[in-house]
Amino acid sequence: MQIAIALYERFTALDAVGPFQTLGGVPGAEVVLVAERTGPVRDDTGRLALVADKTFDEVPRPDVLVVPGGPGQSDQMENEALLGWLRAADATTTWTTSVCTGSLALAAAGLLDGRTATSHWLALGELERLGVRPSQERVVFDGKYVTAAGVSSGIDMGLALVGRIAGDERAQTVQLMAEYDPQPPYDAGSPGKAPAHLVAMLRDRSRFSAARSA
Amino acid sequence: MQIAIALYERFTALDAVGPFQTLGGVPGAEVVLVAERTGPVRDDTGRLALVADKTFDEVPRPDVLVVPGGPGQSDQMENEALLGWLRAADATTTWTTSVCTGSLALAAAGLLDGRTATSHWLALGELERLGVRPSQERVVFDGKYVTAAGVSSGIDMGLALVGRIAGDERAQTVQLMAEYDPQPPYDAGSPGKAPAHLVAMLRDRSRFSAARSA
Numbered sequence: 001m002q003i004a005i006a007l008y009e010r011f012t013a014l015d016a017v018g019p020f021q022t023l024g025g026v027p028g029a030e031v032v033l034v035a036e037r038t039g040p041v042r043d044d045t046g047r048l049a050l051v052a053d054k055t056f057d058e059v060p061r062p063d064v065l066v067v068p069g070g071p072g073q074s075d076q077m078e079n080e081a082l083l084g085w086l087r088a089a090d091a092t093t094t095w096t097t098s099v100c101t102g103s104l105a106l107a108a109a110g111l112l113d114g115r116t117a118t119s120h121w122l123a124l125g126e127l128e129r130l131g132v133r134p135s136q137e138r139v140v141f142d143g144k145y146v147t148a149a150g151v152s153s154g155i156d157m158g159l160a161l162v163g164r165i166a167g168d169e170r171a172q173t174v175q176l177m178a179e180y181d182p183q184p185p186y187d188a189g190s191p192g193k194a195p196a197h198l199v200a201m202l203r204d205r206s207r208f209s210a211a212r213s214a
Numbered sequence: 215m216q217i218a219i220a221l222y223e224r225f226t227a228l229d230a231v232g233p234f235q236t237l238g239g240v241p242g243a244e245v246v247l248v249a250e251r252t253g254p255v256r257d258d259t260g261r262l263a264l265v266a267d268k269t270f271d272e273v274p275r276p277d278v279l280v281v282p283g284g285p286g287q288s289d290q291m292e293n294e295a296l297l298g299w300l301r302a303a304d305a306t307t308t309w310t311t312s313v314c315t316g317s318l319a320l321a322a323a324g325l326l327d328g329r330t331a332t333s334h335w336l337a338l339g340e341l342e343r344l345g346v347r348p349s350q351e352r353v354v355f356d357g358k359y360v361t362a363a364g365v366s367s368g369i370d371m372g373l374a375l376v377g378r379i380a381g382d383e384r385a386q387t388v389q390l391m392a393e394y395d396p397q398p399p400y401d402a403g404s405p406g407k408a409p410a411h412l413v414a415m416l417r418d419r420s421r422f423s424a425a426r427s428a
Contacts (some may be wrong), residue, residue, distance in 0.1 A: 013234040014369075014392065017262075021228040021365065024259055027388075031261045040254070040265050045238055047245045051254050051263035098261040100393075121393060123248075138397045150393025151235065152369065156227075172402035173412050176300060178228065179364025181403030182396035183352045185374040188386035189395030198387050 001165070003031045004062035004089070006102075007041040008082060010072025014151050015099040016050060019066045022158025025174035031156075032118070034059045036081045042214050044070045055212050056085035061092045064161070069100025069120060077108040086111065095161060097146040099154035106145070107132050110178065115142045120150035121191050122206045155180060215379070217245045218276035218303070220234035220316075221255040221266050222296060224286025228365050229313040230264065233280045236372025239388030240380050248273045250295045258284045273308045274393060278375070282368070283314025283334060290422065291322040300325065309375060311360040313368035320359070321346050329356045334364035335405050336420045366403075 003023050005016050016033070024031050035041050035052035042049050067086065076082050086109040090096045098106050103119040106112050107130035116133040117140055118124070122136040138149045139157045148157035159180070163171035188194035217237050218228050230247070238245050249255050249266030256263050281300070290296050300323040304310045312320050317333040320326050321344035330347040331354055332338070337347040351369045352363045362371035373394070377385035402408035 012235075013231050017227050017231040021226075022260065022426070031259070035264060045245070047238065047267075048234060048247060049265040049267075051265065053261075053263075119321060138395065139399075149395075150391070152392045152394040152396065155366065156397050163399060168400065169409070169412065172400050172408055173397060173416070175400050175402045176405070176408040176412055176416060177364070178366045179403060180366040180396075180398055181352065181363075181407065182366065182394075182398065183370050184389060184394055184396065185353075185370060185377060186386050186389050188384065188389045189393060191390070192393065194386055194390040195383070198383065198390055202390060204319055 001026060001029050001063045003029050003064040003066065004034050004059045004061070005031065005066040005068065007033055007035040007050055008072050008076050008079070008084065009042055010044040010070050010075070010079060011041065012100060012151055013043045013048050013050070013066045015068030015070060015102065016153060018154030019099060019158040019176060020096070022155055022162055022174055023064065023066070025162050025170065025177070027170065034060055044072060048122050060089065062089055062095060063074045064095045065089050065093050065097065067098040067102035067105050069098070069102040069151070071207070073101040073104055076105050083109040093144065095144050095146055097148070097157065097161065099157065100150045103127055103132070103147040104130065104148070112145060113188035115145055116140055116198055117142060117145065117147040119147065122202065215240060215243050215277045216273070217243050217278040217280065218248050218273045219245065219280040219282065219412055220296065221247055221249040221264055222258055222290050222293070224258040224289070225255065225282045226283050226284035226314060226365055227257045227262050227264070229282030229284060229316065229368055231370040232366060232368030233262050233311070233313060235392060236369055237278065237280070239376050239384065239391070241384065246273055258286060260363055270295060274303065276303055278309045279303050279305060279307050279311065281312040281316035281319050282310070283316040283365070285421070287315040287318055290319050297323040300419065307358065309358050309360055311362070311371065311375065313362045314364050317341055317346070317361040318344065320361070326359060329359055330354055331356060331359065331361040333361065333362050336416065
């Protein structure tokens with residue numbers, strides 16, 4: 001089973017590494033980081049680079065496809081190298097997935113038309129504008145399309161998917177090895193729980209006008 | 215404020231990226247990935263490489279030092295390039311931290327003598343053997359030394375540290391942007407919660423003899 005994680009300039013690091021760390025636990029899985037070109041790809045802070053080991057052309061038929069999000073996503077929504085690869089690869093995937101604003105690329109590629117999906121909470125309005133039914137669930141399964149909410153939710157998605165692919169015991173083993181027994185020191189991880197003025201501040205700063213008016 | 219995350223061959227990716235994603239939220243922080251040599255450093259699966267942008271020599275006095283864990287740690291515990299840098303850098307850090315078995319390197323460098331610290335649950339016996347009081351807490355503060363449990367706990371540690379450095383509101387903002395509202399699909403993230411036969415299986419496979427007998 002080949003699992004391809006797509007990289008592009010200004011992706012968010014944890015969006016890619018959460019699913020990497022969990023989905024890698026599928027027995028026999030070959031996980032590969034892919035991009036338009038091989039070599040280092042910088043994240044949205046400019047301070048971290050992950051190496052793309054294969055080009056999109058070299059990985060035409062992954063079984064599982066993962067698109068992380070990040071501010072760079074806005075440039076990607078008109079990047080035919082990525083969108084074309086997503087459409088072609090999706091034709092034969094078992095699972096097509098995204099974390100955070102990665103769902104905007106899936107939507108821009110036309111793969112989520114009329115489906116229910118999620119995204120970073122600040123991008124749910126944009127997702128709806130692209131013809132997708134937005135969900136506020138953390139991980140959304142709609143057929144073979146699995147979308148996760150913002151950044152860290154890719155860990156939950158990865159575990160859920162390991163369970164579907166390789167069974168509950170395997171997923172529990174992955175969770176135990178990753179010691180994923182989360183104990184956040186604050187309870188501010190979603191807009192319904194965080195202090196209202198912080199939610200408002202982030203909405204004001206957001207690049208998604210649709211999210212601002214939502 | 216300079217935050218240095220140390221890399222070495224066969225580190226665990228999420229150990230490094232959890233703190234990277236959260237600590238990067240400290241206003242004005244310069245986060246830098248460092249290693250013995252610059253360039254790609256492969257993780258423990260061999261399928262992911264993070265780029266070290268600076269050498270240890272180029273980052274002699276970080277304010278915050280982060281050592282991720284991973285199977286490669288066992289080679290590092292006698293690697294004077296790493297241990298020597300840890301000792302020298304620690305002399306002027308504000309915070310010296312680790313995730314997972316990264317605490318074994320801090321202990322091997324002599325920085326945790328007689329202190330209370332934690333590590334991956336499979337490595338707590340080894341930590342004790344190195345003269346450290348092992349704790350089963352997820353994040354342990356002992357003076358300026360902050361150690362986190364296995365792999366994913368670096369996210370919780372990072373948030374706690376952002377709170378100490380930059381205040382609760384900043385940490386809550388980082389949590390909200392990362393949408394860190396964890397909802398693991400299973401409750402198997404620690405040895406006290408996971409099915410006992412899975413815990414036993416992983417103990418049997420573990421490279422830490424001390425953990426096996428614990």
